[in-house]
Amino acid sequence: MDQRIVDKLSGTGLLTQESRDKLQQPRLFSIHWEVNTLLYLGVLLLSGGLGILVYKNIDTIGHQAILLLIGLTCGLCFMYAYKKKRPFSRHKVLAPNVGWDYVVLLGCLLFITFVTYLQAQYNVFGTRYGSATFIPMLVLLFSAYYFDHLGVLSLAITNFAAWMGIAITPYEILTSNHFNTDTRLIFTGILLGVILIAAGYLSEYFDFKKHFTFTYDNFGVHILFISLLAGMFVMPSYFFFFLGLLAFSAFCYWQSKKRRSFYFMMITTLYLYIALGYLVIRMLFFSGGSADPIGALYLALFYFIGSAVAMVLFLIRQNKKLKHDRI
Amino acid sequence: MIAYNVTGLDHAVIRDQAQAAYDRGNISAGEFTGIMDAFPEILYSPNFFIRIGLFLLTTVIAICALGLMALITIGGLTESFFGVLLLFSGGCMYALLEMWWIKDKDHYRSGIDDALTWISAVSALTGFMLLVNLDPGTSFGCAAACGIATWMTIRFADMIMGLVAFSAGIAWIFFAGFEISPVVADFMPFIIMAASFGAYRWFEQMRRKKKLRHYENSLIVLSTAALITLYMAGNYFVVREMGASLLGKTGTVPIGWLFWILTFVIPAVYIYLGIRRKHRILLRSGLVLLGMIVFTVRYYHSLMPIESAMVLGGVVLVVVAWGVIRYLKQPRNGFTYEADETAEEMTGLKAAEAIIIAQTFHKTPQPDDSFKFGGGTGGGGGASGEY
Numbered sequence: 001m002d003q004r005i006v007d008k009l010s011g012t013g014l015l016t017q018e019s020r021d022k023l024q025q026p027r028l029f030s031i032h033w034e035v036n037t038l039l040y041l042g043v044l045l046l047s048g049g050l051g052i053l054v055y056k057n058i059d060t061i062g063h064q065a066i067l068l069l070i071g072l073t074c075g076l077c078f079m080y081a082y083k084k085k086r087p088f089s090r091h092k093v094l095a096p097n098v099g100w101d102y103v104v105l106l107g108c109l110l111f112i113t114f115v116t117y118l119q120a121q122y123n124v125f126g127t128r129y130g131s132a133t134f135i136p137m138l139v140l141l142f143s144a145y146y147f148d149h150l151g152v153l154s155l156a157i158t159n160f161a162a163w164m165g166i167a168i169t170p171y172e173i174l175t176s177n178h179f180n181t182d183t184r185l186i187f188t189g190i191l192l193g194v195i196l197i198a199a200g201y202l203s204e205y206f207d208f209k210k211h212f213t214f215t216y217d218n219f220g221v222h223i224l225f226i227s228l229l230a231g232m233f234v235m236p237s238y239f240f241f242f243l244g245l246l247a248f249s250a251f252c253y254w255q256s257k258k259r260r261s262f263y264f265m266m267i268t269t270l271y272l273y274i275a276l277g278y279l280v281i282r283m284l285f286f287s288g289g290s291a292d293p294i295g296a297l298y299l300a301l302f303y304f305i306g307s308a309v310a311m312v313l314f315l316i317r318q319n320k321k322l323k324h325d326r327i
Numbered sequence: 328m329i330a331y332n333v334t335g336l337d338h339a340v341i342r343d344q345a346q347a348a349y350d351r352g353n354i355s356a357g358e359f360t361g362i363m364d365a366f367p368e369i370l371y372s373p374n375f376f377i378r379i380g381l382f383l384l385t386t387v388i389a390i391c392a393l394g395l396m397a398l399i400t401i402g403g404l405t406e407s408f409f410g411v412l413l414l415f416s417g418g419c420m421y422a423l424l425e426m427w428w429i430k431d432k433d434h435y436r437s438g439i440d441d442a443l444t445w446i447s448a449v450s451a452l453t454g455f456m457l458l459v460n461l462d463p464g465t466s467f468g469c470a471a472a473c474g475i476a477t478w479m480t481i482r483f484a485d486m487i488m489g490l491v492a493f494s495a496g497i498a499w500i501f502f503a504g505f506e507i508s509p510v511v512a513d514f515m516p517f518i519i520m521a522a523s524f525g526a527y528r529w530f531e532q533m534r535r536k537k538k539l540r541h542y543e544n545s546l547i548v549l550s551t552a553a554l555i556t557l558y559m560a561g562n563y564f565v566v567r568e569m570g571a572s573l574l575g576k577t578g579t580v581p582i583g584w585l586f587w588i589l590t591f592v593i594p595a596v597y598i599y600l601g602i603r604r605k606h607r608i609l610l611r612s613g614l615v616l617l618g619m620i621v622f623t624v625r626y627y628h629s630l631m632p633i634e635s636a637m638v639l640g641g642v643v644l645v646v647v648a649w650g651v652i653r654y655l656k657q658p659r660n661g662f663t664y665e666a667d668e669t670a671e672e673m674t675g676l677k678a679a680e681a682i683i684i685a686q687t688f689h690k691t692p693q694p695d696d697s698f699k700f701g702g703g704t705g706g707g708g709g710a711s712g713e714y
Contacts, residue, residue, distance in 0.1 A: 002340075004540075008341075009341070009362060012365065014358060015354065015358060019354045019358055022353045023354070026661065028658050028663040028665070029605040029607075029661055029662050029663065030662075030664070030665060030667045031651070031662060031663075032663075032665065032666040033666070034614060035652060038614070038644050039644070039649075042640075042642070042643075042645035043645065045640045045641030045644065046637070046638060046641030047641075048637055049633075049636070049637025049638035049640075049641055050638055052633070052637070053635070098652050099648070102645075105684065105688075109688055150677055150680070150681040151680060151681045151685075153681065154684060155685055155688060169686045170685075170686050171686060211674070214678050215681055218682070262374040265376070265377070266377060266380040269380055294398075301391045301394050301395045302395075304388075304391040305388050305392060308388045311380075312385065312439070315377050315380050315381055315384070316373065316377075316381070318377070319374055323373075323374070
């Protein structure tokens with residue numbers, strides 16, 4: 001608390017002397033995030049650099065030494081992680097010490113590099129489609145649960161998505177998925193979204209690593225909404241996708257009210273707004289209503305203003321409700 | 328001065344800090360409710376995510392309204408007419424923002440006021456530029472942008488708007504110097520450094536004034552920006568490449584040794600002073616600028632291939648961080664590694680960190696694939712939520 005505010009509050013008798021003393025103790029200067037960022041960048045550089053190093057030296061004698069180095073470092077990381085870890089529990093387990101999170105992360109990343117290399121060079125896992133991504137995914141998933149690591153869990157989820165053939169990371173979800181040329185991706189995305197949301201739901205229902213729910217849901221909700229929207233945009237039976245989206249929005253609305261999540265409330269509203277807007281545009285301009293394009297344009301603009309105002313009012317109302325529920 | 332209800336702003340700050348003190352167990356429940364009752368919520372500030380939603384929707388409404396106006400007047404649509412239209416709609420939105428949303432509805436950081444601030448500023452600037460027919464690259468355009476953004480910062484204390492105002496101001500000095508004479512352009516690095524240094528001192532002074540307490544966050548951003556431009560103006564890479572592209576001077580820079588020294592010394596000074604004075608802005612700016620040193624050196628002197636440099640850099644970073652953590656196992660000299668955040672805040676930050684990890688690490692290097700090192704997009708592993 002600021003000195004000014006402490007003085008003001010104790011001047012009006014709102015603070016006891018004891019609290020005042022507590023608040024006036026010199027606060028320690030925390031460099032938690034600075035150090036963590038350095039560690040994170042270190043892990044990023046190290047795993048990336050070792051990965052490139054192997055492939056650049058692939059035809060020289062050195063590459064086996066490098067491979068050995070990667071294997072050894074990876075083994076050391078996992079050994080350290082295993083020795084220091086707290087006993088497994090179905091609930092949240094805190095990290096035993098501060099650098100441990102990053103050791104687990106580095107170990108997992110180096111393991112992926114190792115496996116990918118073995119597959120590329122010696123074809124260890126055979127040529128059956130996907131085994132080279134499937135096995136690392138299993139290891140990541142196991143590590144995520146075993147070591148209770150959210151970062152590794154999200155890596156496992158992205159790898160699972162990659163194994164199914166779809167990109168799910170925040171940046172690539174819109175840039176790398178070509179829904180319009182490969183309509184199969186739409187169904188893959190819907191399936192993936194349903195699986196992830198089910199995983200999140202089950203985690204909560206069985207109270208097994210409940211705190212993983214948000215990560216599952218976050219990836220699942222976005223990929224499912226985006227796939228449904230893509231279905232509306234490119235498939236001839238767009239209305240079925242719209243109905244699906246409507247049903248899913250209702251589900252999300254119900255869930256976000258239950259969990260008091262402002263975040264899911266916001267994204268549900270925005271995705272639904274896009275879907276409705278598309279539907280109106282399509283009806284105005286493409287379904288034979290193009291006799292008077294200027295008139296249609298007027299209608300469209302009025303629709304967007306009116307509906308956005310309605311959505312604003314809806315969000316303000318929901319904000320009040322969710323906040324009220326919380327207190 | 329600031330447009331928002333000042334009592335409301337004070338109450339909001341006190342309520343925030345009381346909540347934080349209560350979460351950390353520094354005040355009792357009775358004291359907490361007493362404070363909450365004594366300082367009721369006056370301003371309307373919804374949840375952060377609701378704010379994002381309201382921001383986007385307000386932007387949609389404003390753009391559609393502008394489209395509607397353009398559509399109605401489509402017959403006489405010349406460039407200058409469009410300029411007038413933009414100025415007019417910018418003025419309307421500004422009036423709505425001031426008279427209705429802030430004065431009447433007491434919205435503060437609700438997404439609606441943020442959106443209207445930005446849209447009215449952008450449309451006023453664009454309208455103005457269309458009317459006077461100027462390239463935004465010239466010093467006049469920068470001055471206009473700086474003027475509008477400064478006004479908006481003073482009224483609404485928007486952090487990013489402050490950043491725009493400062494950048495436009497620096498750009499104005501820069502281009503004006505070129506327009507005056509080439510002799511001035513030769514001294515540009517020193518002029519910008521002096522201006523940034525002066526600005527930094529000034530911002531830090533203002534930060535201590537009680538009267539300007541509502542601008543605290545804006546001033547933090549401005550101080551950081553001034554430190555960064557101070558460094559960039561003296562950085563060897565920036566000086567050389569700017570000279571080459573704007574003045575056509577290729578080859579080595581005169582008194583290049585001085586710029587090399589500045590390139591190395593300034594971040595070290597920032598970090599040293601940041602630790603000495605426990606000054607977070609200096610410390611963080613110094614740490615970020617370390618990356619710029621590496622980049623500058625590697626650009627001109629390839630000491631080793633990129634992958635070896637990455638491995639070496641990674642090892643150094645991990646070892647340094649590990650050493651600091653070991654050293655600070657017990658808090659020493661007023662420093663601690665323990666996070667300031669409460670457990671609840673940490674849960675949110677951890678979830679955000681997981682998404683950053685997924686984004687930055689999702690690609691493993693593959694053979695026969697021109698693997699590009701695409702890190703750094705996520706930047707810091709969750710350096711937000713600090714202030």
